[in-house]
Amino acid sequence: MGFKKLINSKKALSLVAAFMLIGTNVLMAQGTGADPKAADSTSKADMWLGVGYYVLLVLLACVIVAVVGKILRVYDLSLRMQGKKGMNWNNIIGVICLIFLVVSMYGVYWSFTVQGNMILPESASAHGGKIDFMFWTTTVITMFVFFITQILLWVFLFKYRGSDKRKGYYYPHNNTIEKVWTIIPAIVLTILVVFGFFTWRTVTNTDNLKNDINIDITGHQFAWEIRYPGKDGKLGEVNYQLYTPNNILGVNFKDRNSFDDQKADTLVLPVNREIRINIHAQDVIHSVYMPHFRVQMNAVPGLPTFFKFTPTITTADMRNRLDNPQFEYLLYCNKICGGGHYNMQKVVRVVSEAEYENWIARQKPYLTDQIKKELHLADASQPNKVAENRIALNN
Numbered sequence: 148m149g150f151k152k153l154i155n156s157k158k159a160l161s162l163v164a165a166f167m168l169i170g171t172n173v174l175m176a177q178g179t180g181a182d183p184k185a186a187d188s189t190s191k192a193d194m195w196l197g198v199g200y201y202v203l204l205v206l207l208a209c210v211i212v213a214v215v216g217k218i219l220r221v222y223d224l225s226l227r228m229q230g231k232k233g234m235n236w237n238n239i240i241g242v243i244c245l246i247f248l249v250v251s252m253y254g255v256y257w258s259f260t261v262q263g264n265m266i267l268p269e270s271a272s273a274h275g276g277k278i279d280f281m282f283w284t285t286t287v288i289t290m291f292v293f294f295i296t297q298i299l300l301w302v303f304l305f306k307y308r309g310s311d312k313r314k315g316y317y318y319p320h321n322n323t324i325e326k327v328w329t330i331i332p333a334i335v336l337t338i339l340v341v342f343g344f345f346t347w348r349t350v351t352n353t354d355n356l357k358n359d360i361n362i363d364i365t366g367h368q369f370a371w372e373i374r375y376p377g378k379d380g381k382l383g384e385v386n387y388q389l390y391t392p393n394n395i396l397g398v399n400f401k402d403r404n405s406f407d408d409q410k411a412d413t414l415v416l417p418v419n420r421e422i423r424i425n426i427h428a429q430d431v432i433h434s435v436y437m438p439h440f441r442v443q444m445n446a447v448p449g450l451p452t453f454f455k456f457t458p459t460i461t462t463a464d465m466r467n468r469l470d471n472p473q474f475e476y477l478l479y480c481n482k483i484c485g486g487g488h489y490n491m492q493k494v495v496r497v498v499s500e501a502e503y504e505n506w507i508a509r510q511k512p513y514l515t516d517q518i519k520k521e522l523h524l525a526d527a528s529q530p531n532k533v534a535e536n537r538i539a540l541n542n
């Protein structure tokens with residue numbers, strides 16, 4: 148094969164693409180591996196060793212299959228050389244199809260029993276039941292279709308495997324079959340989509356916003372920042388242009404509502420109260436994901452989004468129900484937003500109203516002494532002075 152031909156060959160190109168992909172991953176791993184923690188870099192090295200191990204395992208399996216195939220081929224040729232009838236490849240392929248069906252069905256069973264146990268516990272929010280109902284309806288329908296089609300496909304392949312005794316029946320077209328397999332999936336999918344649309348509408352219906360708690364959640368590479376509205380229940384405005392290393396959310400202190408805003412490390416929520424989380428992103432798209440509450444909403448830079456929900460089970464209650472004293476609700480990032488994406492996690496704690504009041508009273512104000520100094524604010528309780536502050540220059 149000439150060099151030009153090699154360059155043009157699809158195989159060579161896909162090999163190069165695969166190597167480039169692996170190379171990018173290694174580079175990204177090195178980027179985050181700059182972390183001084185030695186333990187972290189050891190675990191990274193272990194991870195790559197693990198990946199290498201599985202890649203080698205797959206290659207080994209391919210070699211074994213190729214060798215067995217060659218041995219059978221040689222055996223087949225030697226039979227023919229002796230004037231005997233060679234191996235019946237049609238039967239072999241037919242049986243392989245049946246074996247594949249059995250093995251893959253066992254895989255499905257394994258997946259249901261082993262991974263099925265990792266399924267989320269009951270929903271801890273008022274709307275979660277609706278999402279779960281949709282999830283299970285879709286799962287049951289798709290599983291039903293999956294089993295029927297897979298069994299038909301592989302049994303058909305076995306039953307009608309190539310044979311010298313019969314000839315393939317030429318059957319080019321049948322309008323009825325075309326209609327059946329187009330119209331039925333179309334109806335089922337339409338029902339699922341319309342059903343999903345109405346569920347989403349009820350989940351995101353914001354007409355009855357009363358007495359809710361407004362909380363800002365801001366994503367950046369690679370952490371979530373949480374801001375509570377303080378006693379007035381109102382969050383001060385944010386503007387990314389006001390960002391400073393101390394005022395990392397770019398809170399606008401010309402807005403009086405921002406004076407009593409508080410920052411928190413944990414997202415603490417009172418049970419059975421409506422929560423409105425306002426979602427911001429400062430760099431790339433992140434996604435607020437709280438699976439136990441069946442909540443997910445993208446965090447898009449420049450386009451604040453929100454999600455409203457009501458937690459219904461306290462953390463303590465859930466620990467009892469799951470018989471797991473370590474259990475915590477978690478807030479994750481659900482967009483692969485860069486090398487430290489896995490680290491974007493916060494604990495969410497659902498507590499009683501009294502515990503919440505007690506906790507919120509102990510949270511520090513967002514307006515720290517450093518920010519006051521930065522803004523030349525001698526005393527934040529004198530909002531009149533704010534109009535003259537330095538941030539005016541930023542506008």
Ligand SMILES: [Cu+2]
Binds near residue numbers: 366484491
């Ligand atoms: Cu993220």
